[in-house]
Amino acid sequence: MFKNRVLGRTGLVLALGMSLSPGTAGASIAAPTGDATAAACPAHGKRFQIGTSTRVYLAGPDGVAYAIPNETVYFQLWNTWDGLTRWPGDTVSSCFGGSHLWSDAYLIRDPSSPKVYIYDARIGRFRWITSPAVFNQYAFASNKIREWPVSWEEISNDNWDN
Template sequence: MSHVFRRAAAVMALGLSMVVGAAGYSQASPASARHSGQVATANAAVTCPGPGHRFKVSGDPTVYLTGPGGTRYYFPDSSDYNGLWTSYSGISTVSTSCVLGLSYALNSPILVKVTGSSAVYIYDSWNGGYRWITTQSVFDKYGFASSKIQHWSSIDKSSILTGLPWSG
């Protein structure tokens, strides 16, 4: 009887180690994985989208955006997404491992340009204010639609996040 018990315990231990090994784990720190755009697993490294890329995972309609510094945002619904783009072209489908961890809702984002200024701002609800889009090349990198820019006569300067520009 003890022989059967030992054999069953060995089989269970082997099965458990195979399940843990097959599941994979992150070998990189969250900060290095976020900045490198790679997620390491036991099987292979998966390259995740870097800043400027929109993506989703198979079977889930949620659209994500990798923002400056590798911060991952998601759009709660299509009206939020449509505040920045005119179409869904350019969205890639990636591994589910690319959406593990924190993602921040980008609610009601808008693009704003103040009359008499060349600066364009994006409203970042998560950080609670307007972030200056530093250059035209950054604007283009994110694929923002220039037709979505709202022209305002002024903006409350206290709502501009001066230490947090939207950069490459």
């Protein structure tokens, strides 16, 4: 029942074209912190918000800012809101080759392999996360990895790296 209420609220929010703010899933969060003046753009793997928006973005490895559409997708990859930073309103347009609304994303590992993949809804395939260092760079949560058979036809040649 709780899941249905959350999904119903998420659907309503998406239908209205709004984004959820951190903390509405029961986790409390202080305003994102970080020194945006220390670098010109968020480094690959950083989660950030822009201006006064509640939308969360991930600085991806391919010059794309991945917009996380809702808490469901967010919490398929991370455990907490920790690590968010706030950047100026023009960050996406000035730092990235584009942005993509990530309609879905999750971590998966085939039980017969140590490789961990991320499902990239932008291309509709799994991208291999090339090393534990890259996994940690993106601060993904290891307890979010699903185990499920992955066929080679589902795997992209475009790896997820730094």
